[in-house]
Amino acid sequence: xxxxxxxxxxxxxxxxxxxxxxxxxxxxxxxxxxxxxxxxxxxxxxxxxxxxxxxxxxxxxxxxxxxxxxxxxxxxxxxxxxxxxxxxxxxxxxxxxxxxxxxxxxxxxxxxxxxxxxxxxxxxxxxxxxxxxxxxxxxxxxxxxxxxxxxxxxxxxxxxxxxxxxxxxxxxxxxxxxxxxxxxxxxxxxxxxxxxxxxxxxxxxxxxxxxxxxxx
Amino acid sequence: xxxxxxxxxxxxxxxxxxxxxxxxxxxxxxxxxxxxxxxxxxxxxxxxxxxxxxxxxxxxxxxxxxxxxxxxxxxxxxxxxxxxxxxxxxxxxxxxxxxxxxxxxxxxxxxxxxxxxxxxxxxxxxxxxxxxxxxxxxxxxxxxxxxxxxxxxxxxxxxxxxxxxxxxxxxxxxxxxxxxxxxxxxxxxxxxxxxxxxxxxxxxxxxxxxxxxxxx
DNA sequence: GTAATAGTGTCTCTCAGACACTATTTT
DNA sequence: AAAATAGTGTCTGAGAGACACTATTAC
Numbered sequence: 001x002x003x004x005x006x007x008x009x010x011x012x013x014x015x016x017x018x019x020x021x022x023x024x025x026x027x028x029x030x031x032x033x034x035x036x037x038x039x040x041x042x043x044x045x046x047x048x049x050x051x052x053x054x055x056x057x058x059x060x061x062x063x064x065x066x067x068x069x070x071x072x073x074x075x076x077x078x079x080x081x082x083x084x085x086x087x088x089x090x091x092x093x094x095x096x097x098x099x100x101x102x103x104x105x106x107x108x109x110x111x112x113x114x115x116x117x118x119x120x121x122x123x124x125x126x127x128x129x130x131x132x133x134x135x136x137x138x139x140x141x142x143x144x145x146x147x148x149x150x151x152x153x154x155x156x157x158x159x160x161x162x163x164x165x166x167x168x169x170x171x172x173x174x175x176x177x178x179x180x181x182x183x184x185x186x187x188x189x190x191x192x193x194x195x196x197x198x199x200x201x202x203x204x205x206x207x208x209x210x211x212x213x214x215x216x
Numbered sequence: 217x218x219x220x221x222x223x224x225x226x227x228x229x230x231x232x233x234x235x236x237x238x239x240x241x242x243x244x245x246x247x248x249x250x251x252x253x254x255x256x257x258x259x260x261x262x263x264x265x266x267x268x269x270x271x272x273x274x275x276x277x278x279x280x281x282x283x284x285x286x287x288x289x290x291x292x293x294x295x296x297x298x299x300x301x302x303x304x305x306x307x308x309x310x311x312x313x314x315x316x317x318x319x320x321x322x323x324x325x326x327x328x329x330x331x332x333x334x335x336x337x338x339x340x341x342x343x344x345x346x347x348x349x350x351x352x353x354x355x356x357x358x359x360x361x362x363x364x365x366x367x368x369x370x371x372x373x374x375x376x377x378x379x380x381x382x383x384x385x386x387x388x389x390x391x392x393x394x395x396x397x398x399x400x401x402x403x404x405x406x407x408x409x410x411x412x413x414x415x416x417x418x419x420x421x422x423x424x425x426x427x428x429x430x431x432x
Numbered sequence: 433g434t435a436a437t438a439g440t441g442t443c444t445c446t447c448a449g450a451c452a453c454t455a456t457t458t459t
Numbered sequence: 460a461a462a463a464t465a466g467t468g469t470c471t472g473a474g475a476g477a478c479a480c481t482a483t484t485a486c
Contacts, residue, residue: 008226050225053303053310056235081296087269203458204464419485420437
């Protein structure tokens, strides 16, 4: 808090941009090939250097729009995960990385982004493999507990089937529909409607529709 | 991750330095009057500007030794809490604050530190009131779950009575001894000895001694 | 003895998970 | 009908919390 002359650390914000793809029935992580020199061409998490006075959330938006080509209003929610401070994590010199999550509305995806299932993320530049590995349990822990995160990922309305898919993607195993239904009954702001969605491609009973109440 | 010319943000590391005082029967937070200009003389969390390439833990040690006058080897464990990015939190200009916790061995305390019970922290400089308020539930959540944190706070050996005091300080209410004993039985690495400590000043049955096994 | 505190043993409630059985769809 | 999937109801086991009762100290 003093020491005026100390050369300060660079801070980058790296984003775990998550999107639920109902077709693929899984949660996808946005990665993009690097344009500039260190690791040029390799896949990496979208990240930017934090500008002076910039909010973390704003930097995350810049990263997602700039590196993934996703329009800013597709970002439904953001939040902090953890900070990585290994001095050698960037070959250009010591850089702090603050990892954030961002949930994206399944909207149009332009740009050169690739979307990778969370359980099959390809090797990434820098220490991004480690960031993904360390943050995955944090993300799984947020589901059904952190309402903005969950709502951001699933959208305003979703079916039991989609809830099962998202849970399986994040935690690694698929809950029984009955048990997940009880979990969802306890999530504040989430209500079970009486409507049923269209049946699934492979047949089966049509799943119930769930909806967030309150706003929208 | 590119944008070479962007002026980078300053990063400060602010530490919630915790120490259990068996006399006061409570967990104390280390605060110190500020020496330099913004808020000079006011109490604040110990904090330093993060040096280029410096690890967060090392910066936390610098803060605790420099601002609280506590010897570095008194720091038994450290860890991350959260990052605060309000651009106006420092009147000198936008500064990121990364909050860490540090546990201190009840050792000699030199310097101009003041120790304040966690539930009666005086008004602090900058946004440190907010940092303490936001981080307190995170600290309470770590107790009995995060072994380095818990062991760092209580030391290698402690009594049931001290465990009750620490729990009350962090969570705000005092558990039943019986229930806390069961909680502690489930903490990995913590074992109930057969020894009893000396009785307490006001009388009462002498409490059991607990010990961390494994290393020391 | 009384007050104060800790330890033992129950009891209840909530919650997660497993699963049998039923319901509703595609093929 | 068979396969696939979702929904209802039930059971069990872990864990938190409350509390009666006992144990051991200071006064």
